[in-house]
Amino acid sequence: xxxxxxxxxxxxxxxxxxxxxxxxxxxxxxxxxxxxxxxxxxxxxxxxxxxxxxxxxxxxxxxxxxxxxxxxxxxxxxxxxxxxxxxxxxxxxxxxxxxxxxxxxxxxxxxxxxxxxxxxxxxxxxxxxxxxxxxxxxxxxxxxxxxxxxxxxxxxxxxxxxxxxxxxxxxxxxxxxxxxxxxxxxxxxxxxxxxxxxxxxxxxxxxxxxxxxxxxxxxxxxxxxxxxxxxxxxxxxxxxxxxxxxxxxxxxxxxxxxxxxxxxxxxxxxxxxxxxxxxxxxxxxxxxxxxxxxxxxxxxxx
Amino acid sequence: xxxxxxxxxxxxxxxxxxxxxxxxxxxxxxxxxxxxxxxxxxxxxxxxxxxxxxxxxxxxxxxxxxxxxxxxxxxxxxxxxxxxxxxxxxxxxxxxxxxxxxxxxxxxxxxxxxxxxxxxxxxxxxxxxxxxxxxxxxxxxxxxxxxxxxxxxxxxxxxxxxxxxxxxxxxxxxxxxxxxxxxxxxxxxxxxxxxxxxxxxxxxxxxxxxxxxxxxxxxxxxxxxxxxxxxxxxxxxxxxxxxxxxxxxxxxxxxxxxxxxxxxxxxxxxxxxxxxxxxxxxxxxxxxxxxxxxxxxxxxxxxxxxxxxxxxxxxxxxxx
Numbered sequence: 040x041x042x043x044x045x046x047x048x049x050x051x052x053x054x055x056x057x058x059x060x061x062x063x064x065x066x067x068x069x070x071x072x073x074x075x076x077x078x079x080x081x082x083x084x085x086x087x088x089x090x091x092x093x094x095x096x097x098x099x100x101x102x103x104x105x106x107x108x109x110x111x112x113x114x115x116x117x118x119x120x121x122x123x124x125x126x127x128x129x130x131x132x133x134x135x136x137x138x139x140x141x142x143x144x145x146x147x148x149x150x151x152x153x154x155x156x157x158x159x160x161x162x163x164x165x166x167x168x169x170x171x172x173x174x175x176x177x178x179x180x181x182x183x184x185x186x187x188x189x190x191x192x193x194x195x196x197x198x199x200x201x202x203x204x205x206x207x208x209x210x211x212x213x214x215x216x217x218x219x220x221x222x223x224x225x226x227x228x229x230x231x232x233x234x235x236x237x238x239x240x241x242x243x244x245x246x247x248x249x250x251x252x253x254x255x256x257x258x259x260x261x262x263x264x265x266x267x268x269x270x271x272x273x274x275x276x277x278x279x280x281x282x283x284x285x286x287x288x289x290x291x292x293x294x295x296x297x298x299x300x301x302x303x304x305x306x307x308x309x310x311x312x313x314x315x316x317x318x319x320x321x322x323x324x325x326x327x328x329x330x331x332x333x334x335x336x337x338x339x340x341x
Numbered sequence: 342x343x344x345x346x347x348x349x350x351x352x353x354x355x356x357x358x359x360x361x362x363x364x365x366x367x368x369x370x371x372x373x374x375x376x377x378x379x380x381x382x383x384x385x386x387x388x389x390x391x392x393x394x395x396x397x398x399x400x401x402x403x404x405x406x407x408x409x410x411x412x413x414x415x416x417x418x419x420x421x422x423x424x425x426x427x428x429x430x431x432x433x434x435x436x437x438x439x440x441x442x443x444x445x446x447x448x449x450x451x452x453x454x455x456x457x458x459x460x461x462x463x464x465x466x467x468x469x470x471x472x473x474x475x476x477x478x479x480x481x482x483x484x485x486x487x488x489x490x491x492x493x494x495x496x497x498x499x500x501x502x503x504x505x506x507x508x509x510x511x512x513x514x515x516x517x518x519x520x521x522x523x524x525x526x527x528x529x530x531x532x533x534x535x536x537x538x539x540x541x542x543x544x545x546x547x548x549x550x551x552x553x554x555x556x557x558x559x560x561x562x563x564x565x566x567x568x569x570x571x572x573x574x575x576x577x578x579x580x581x582x583x584x585x586x587x588x589x590x591x592x593x594x595x596x597x598x599x600x601x602x603x604x605x606x607x608x609x610x611x612x613x614x615x616x617x618x619x620x621x622x623x624x625x626x627x628x629x630x631x632x633x634x635x636x637x638x639x640x641x642x643x644x645x646x647x648x649x650x651x652x653x654x655x656x657x658x659x660x661x
Contacts, residue, residue: 234425
């Protein structure tokens with residue numbers, strides 16, 4: 040963020056809220072971060088925290104990867120198992136993201152507009168994946184769909200394997216990323232309100248036309264943000280996928296699983312290279328999000 | 342098209358929004374639904390539009406019972422208090438929306454949008470987005486959008502409520518003239534009695550989900566059916582059970598003889614109108630409305646003693 044943004048924030052709080060003025064000990068200037076020194080200290084702390092948590096490790100990974108030049112990196116990237124892991128990760132993302140986008144928009148509309156009983160419970164259920172460890176999600180899926188599970192046997196008899204194959208990995212990823220689109224869409228849906236949809240209705244639009252031409256464009260930035268978060272999370276998902284996949288090299292290994300596999304086999308170049316690939320994919324996704332947000336601010340689209 | 346609402350009831354949970362409401366609106370009339378907030382006026386409008394369903398009762402538009410038809414099949418145009426613009430569309434696309442969902446050719450839509458923008462005096466702003474328009478302009482756009490599909494009935498829900506006083510006065514006047522031009526049956530909701538009196542040919546006064554009185558502005562003013570209408574439709578003094586209009590009170594300088602004596606407590610100059618706050622001998626308070634001229638003749642000042650000539654006050658039977 041630019042320095043002007045950090046500088047103006049405390050002033051805004053002071054004027055708007057009047058909280059500082061209301062306090063008995065108060066010169067209005069005593070708000071944290073409003074003095075020059077305070078501001079500097081806050082910025083140092085924030086940046087330092089980021090550097091320790093994010094900056095240094097990221098720099099190290101890039102440094103280690105390219106330590107011995109480009110040739111080993113190129114070899115690591117083009118290793119068949121690496122390429123397979125990457126394409127599998129992308130494949131899962133390409134299945135999970137559309138599924139969760141459609142479900143997410145539907146669920147958000149139900150939560151915000153619906154009048155069904157048990158809405159609170161439904162909302163809570165959707166938030167569950169945020170609260171439960173992905174490992175538990177994976178285990179639960181194995182318990183239901185695994186060979187020894189509830190109806191794993193019947194499925195296996197039909198020749199359908201869910202656990203230790205792609206369907207299970209898609210399910211695990213979809214479950215872990217379930218809340219993102221819903222939670223990003225609900226607030227924009229609320230802000231959009233029902234007036235414009237009702238206006239469309241009085242103008243003769245069918246419910247379907249109203250959805251495509253008024254509701255969806257009205258919430259597109261929220262949905263877009265949810266999609267980006269879902270993508271980033273789906274790419275990086277480790278815990279749940281690790282359990283349901285069985286980690287069969289060259290078959291059910293996604294990029295994060297491949298990173299760990301290489302790391303455990305002392306192939307540091309392979310591990311670092313794959314990690315960099317993951318980091319770049321994530322970076323690209325976040326960049327896409329920023330571009331979206333910027334367009335959202337510029338256009339009349341609110 | 343003529344509209345009839347028959348014996349409509351509507352509850353929101355425990356709250357009774359409408360209680361056995363019936364109204365008649367003649368073809369081509371300009372009608373105001375007037376009442377304080379919570380009186381049910383907006384709910385009634387939304388039931389006519391088909392945006393709410395009544396618990397019981399019927400809505401008839403042009404002799405056809407539309408009670409169970411969805412809003413999009415009722416041939417209505419609806420204008421919302423907060424304009425309800427499609428923010429992601431240009432003014433052109435907003436106004437053309439109704440034609441576009443009817444799959445009319447692009448050429449026809451553009452021509453019609455052009456005509457309507459001229460009608461609402463927004464020519465040249467077709468490529469703007471709603472966020473680039475003022476409140477008054479957005480409301481005119483919303484009106485053009487509603488008129489684009491040639492509705493049989495135009496319904497407006499507090500259309501000027503969110504605008505500042507000057508724009509409001511301008512748009513009222515303009516709505517009145519627009520109605521003279523296109524003669525579409527129009528119902529608008531307002532809580533502002535002045536707005537209702539100025540614009541409407543017929544006013545329906547509502548309170549607590551019931552109709553208190555329906556009539557022309559003049560009928561309501563001159564023959565209010567009850568104390569609610571009397572006090573809602575204009576300023577009023579209450580002396581016990583009796584009601585007086587402030588402008589019906591005649592002020593005389595004290596030498597002029599018979600009448601009740603009163604002390605001038607405060608004189609407020611509001612341009613042409615002057616408000617005089619008075620206290621009677623027995624301590625009761627009331628105010629009178631006089632012209633600037635009268636105030637000058639009487640040389641009104643605080644502390645002065647005047648003689649009042651009170652008209653025959655209006656007394657209503659107590660309603661339970």
